[in-house]
Structure formats: C-alpha cells, structure tokens
Amino acid sequence: MTRANPAPLLEVQNLRVAYGDVQALWDVSLEVGSGEIVALVGANGAGKTTTLRAISGVVKVIGGSITLAGQELTGRESHDIVERGVVHVPEGRQLWPGMSVEETCSWAPTLPGRAAGVRKRWQRCSASFRACSNGGVKPRTRSPAASSRCAPSLAG
Numbered sequence: 212m213t214r215a216n217p218a219p220l221l222e223v224q225n226l227r228v229a230y231g232d233v234q235a236l237w238d239v240s241l242e243v244g245s246g247e248i249v250a251l252v253g254a255n256g257a258g259k260t261t262t263l264r265a266i267s268g269v270v271k272v273i274g275g276s277i278t279l280a281g282q283e284l285t286g287r288e289s290h291d292i293v294e295r296g297v298v299h300v301p302e303g304r305q306l307w308p309g310m311s312v313e314e315t316c317s318w319a320p321t322l323p324g325r326a327a328g329v330r331k332r333w334q335r336c337s338a339s340f341r342a343c344s345n346g347g348v349k350p351r352t353r354s355p356a357a358s359s360r361c362a363p364s365l366a367g
Contacts, residue, residue: 217244218281219243220243220245221277222241222276223239223240223242223266223277224240224275224276224277225238225276226265226275226277227239227273235258239275240275241262265277266292266297267297268287268289269289272286279296284297
C-alpha cells in the first residue's frame with residue numbers, strides 16, 4: 212500500500228545555529244521528499260549557507276533537529292554525515308584549486324562503506340568529468356557556469 216504523504220527523506224525542524232554569541236538561525240524548518248529537487252532562496256545574509264552547513268555537520272546546531280530517512284543527524288560529526296550520503300560543496304568550488312576535476316573527485320571511491328556505489332557512479336560519470344576538466348584544465352581556470360555543470364555529487 213502506498214502512503215498518500217510519505218515521510219520526508221530530509222526533515223529539518225526548528226533549526227537554530229549560532230556563531231559564538233551571535234545567533235544566525237532561528238527555528239528554520241523544511242522538508243525534502245525522496246526524488247524532490249528543492250531550492251533554498253533568500254537574500255544575502257538570510258541563512259542559506261548556514262542552514263546547509265548545519266545539515267552537513269559543518270557548524271554546530273544549538274537547537275532543533277535534522278533527520279535523514281528517519282535517522283537523526285543532529286550533533287553528528289560531518290564525516291559521519293558524509294558516510295550517510297550528505298555532502299556540502301562550498302561556494303566557489305575551489306577545494307583543491309591545483310587539481311583537475313577528475314583528480315579532485317578520484318578520492319571519492321575510498322569513502323568507507325560506500326566504495327562500490329561510488330565507484331559505479333564514477334564510471335558512469337567519468338566521461339562527463341573528462342569533458343568538464345577540458346583535458347586537464349584546472350578548476351580555477353574555468354568559468355563559474357562551467358564549474359557548476361561539473362559538480363555532481365558522488366557521495367549520494
């Protein structure tokens with residue numbers, strides 16, 4: 212039997228985050244269903260990046276909850292969240308600016324417990340990465356539009 216309203220894949224409830232004594236988020240809530248594509252839209256300083264950093268475990272949550280497929284993520288270390296398939300790609304995408312796209316992503320199949328799935332996705336995507344890397348051109352030399360086309364997630 213199919214449920215009319217299945218449980219969300221990602222659920223954020225009353226999320227609160229502070230940087231030191233300065234609170235950055237107050238009671239942010241959102242849901243993302245399986246297969247949905249969701250955009251987080253707002254003005255500069257509205258908390259979009261902080262929300263994503265909290266979901267991926269990069270910043271500490273001071274209140275609220277984050278669940279993925281019914282599993283609590285709140286308070287987990289970022290590496291533990293990555294192992295569950297949630298990754299954060301920082302703005303600018305210059306994580307390792309001296310490396311090509313292919314070099315940057317070649318470490319993904321080494322993630323514990325995810326190697327087989329990541330390796331399979333890498334094989335399917337490798338032709339695209341080679342095209343995006345433009346024959347070894349480093350990421351910092353491509354336009355922002357080209358970089359965004361070359362940022363698929365391998366961990367999910």
